[in-house]
Amino acid sequence: MSGFTRARSAALVLASAAAAAVLAAPSAVAAPEPIVGGTTTTTSAYPFVMQITDASQNQFCGGTLVAPTKVVTAAHCMVGETTRSVRVVGGRTNLNGTNGTVAKVSRIWVNPDYTDATNGDDVAVLTLSTSMPYAPVKYVSASDTGVYATGASARILGWGTTRENGSSSNQLRTATVPLVSDSSCRTSYGSDFVASDMVCAGLPSGGVDTCQGDSGGPLLLGGVLAGITSWGEGCARAGYPGVYTRLTTFSGLVSAQVNS
Template sequence: MFGLTRARSAAAALATAGAAALLAAPSAVAAPQPIVGGTTTTTSAYPFVMQVTDASQNQFCGGTLVSPTKVVTAAHCMVGETTRSVRVVGGRTYLNGSNGTVAQVSRIWIHPDYTGATNGDDVAVLTLSRSMPYTPAKYVSSSDTSVYAAGTTARVLGWGTTRENGSSSNQLRTATVPVVSDTSCRGSYGSDFVASDMVCAGYTSGGVDTCQGDSGGPLLVGGVLAGVTSWGEGCARAGYPGVYSRLTTFSDLVTAQVTS
């Protein structure tokens, strides 16, 4: 694999138990960032941003609430997971908090063609066993392709690390990054960039990006969910923007899950 996914490794997720462990560095084999170069924010400002955790509520990925009982996340976050092993936590700004709403997962849908993040199809939908009392996000339709115009400002959110192989953020963070043209992204990632399934966002000089622990979280354009944090070469490296699932491609499939 040319790049690395941005999910926190299982070992790192387990290491988050306890106050000291919350500052432990994620495993070097994972690469979704908690947001490098961003600022702190709250789940009150972004009520649809969810923590995806293990059964002990150790966060390892992010997700976006798109209906009271449906959460969009990354397929690579769910590989090897079961409904018993996963929880979704809403309304909790801090990883070490105890507030908010915790929901068990009754169904995990992973895109049937998913084989690896750099092959595309990196999207999953979780069905919750209880409704979340938070405002869901709107998401793009299959025809909303103009949101990916190069230079468009996008917003990313997550609890990932604040630098490559660094420490995770206890508080939800956010940053803005420009959408990168497909030609430029292909120049960075070659054949690992699948234009039909992926979109890149970031600065040529680097410095702002998602990172370990941010996988599955939202890429918002105009406040609407347009992408899912997927993978990248390291975090915030110059010349290597973050790679996100291009949600217009998967919108109809997501809708089928939301309405099922």
């Protein structure tokens, strides 16, 4: 595997919090930013964007509310986690805020085919113990494969680092990036890119991307959840677009969890 997931390590998050009360120290593995090259926004504008945190509410990944008690995130964010170790925070624009809604997690479903050896099948669904009072977002169905047209404008969101191996953004950030053709992404990543599982987005020159701490957050196409921030080679590097879970492939699995 030549690329790296975009989650932060729990140990480094805690070290960062102790040192500066700024959540989101990068992990030892590289990934894209609190959206590198993006702009600040709010959870009022994107009420379905969730913080995935530890029990002390230190954010380490993102998630997307697709039903009042269901949050879609990345499988790699949930490796080693339990329902006791994870919280979901909604309606909180700033990491250092105390507003919004904090929910415990009653069930964690991780795609059983996920393996960190390939970063494929990177999808998980969290079931919350209490409902979130925020508007969920629609997600793609299995038949919506046409949304992944090369050049289509995708929106990314997160609290991740603002540059590779940098500091996280206290405020939610967003950016738009064009989808990259499968052939171009394969040129960048070789056999690590699996078109049936993944979709790439980014500028040829780099400069705009997701990064460490953005893992699990949404990639939106036409206002619909179509991808999950997954992995990439560094953050915002020229020739290395961000890689996202191709959600149409896993829509049926997600729906089974949402409706359970």
